[in-house]
Amino acid sequence: xxxxxxxxxxxxxxxxxxxxxxxxxxxxxxxxxxxxxxxxxxxxxxxxxxxxxxxxxxxxxxxxxxxxxxxxxxxxxxxxxxxxxxxxxxxxxxxxxxxxxxxxxxxxxxxxxxxxxxxxxxxxxxxxxxxxxxxxxxxxxxxxxxxxxxx
Numbered sequence: 001x002x003x004x005x006x007x008x009x010x011x012x013x014x015x016x017x018x019x020x021x022x023x024x025x026x027x028x029x030x031x032x033x034x035x036x037x038x039x040x041x042x043x044x045x046x047x048x049x050x051x052x053x054x055x056x057x058x059x060x061x062x063x064x065x066x067x068x069x070x071x072x073x074x075x076x077x078x079x080x081x082x083x084x085x086x087x088x089x090x091x092x093x094x095x096x097x098x099x100x101x102x103x104x105x106x107x108x109x110x111x112x113x114x115x116x117x118x119x120x121x122x123x124x125x126x127x128x129x130x131x132x133x134x135x136x137x138x139x140x141x142x143x144x145x146x147x148x149x150x151x
Contacts, residue, residue, distance in 0.1 A: 004024055082089050088096075 079089055
C-alpha cells in the first residue's frame with residue numbers, strides 16, 4: 001500500500017501548478033468546429049439559391065396534390081363521426097362565430113345610437129327654455145266640454 005506522500009506530487013492538485021492540463025480531445029473539438037462552420041456556410045448558400053427554392057416548391061406542390069384525396073376522405077369521415085356523436089363541425093362553429101360577430105356589431109351600433117340620444121337629451125336639459133307667451137283663458141271651451149260629459 002502506498003501513502004500519498006510516497007506517490008509524489010500529483011498533476012493538477014498542486015496549487016502552485018499554473019500550467020494548463022493537456023486535453024487529448026481538444027484537437028478533435030477544433031476540427032469539429034471548423035467542419036461545422038464549413039457545412040453551415042455551405043448550407044446557407046445552398047438554401048438561399050433559386051434552384052433550392054424551385055426544388056422545394058416542386059416538392060410541396062407534389063405533396064399537396066398527392067395528399068389532397070386523403071385529406072378529403074379524412075374530412076368526410078370526421079364529418080360523419082361528428083354528426084353521429086351530435087357534435088358541431090368546423091363549419092358549424094364558424095357559422096356561430098360569424099353570427100356572434102354580427103350580433104356584436106349590431107349591439108355596438110345600438111350602443112353608439114343610445115349614447116348619441118343620451119347626449120342629445122342631456123344637451124336639451126341644459127339649454128334654457130324660452131319664456132312662453134301668456135295664453136288667454138278659455139272658459140267657454142271648458143263649459144262646453146263639461147256639458148258634453150253630462151249627456
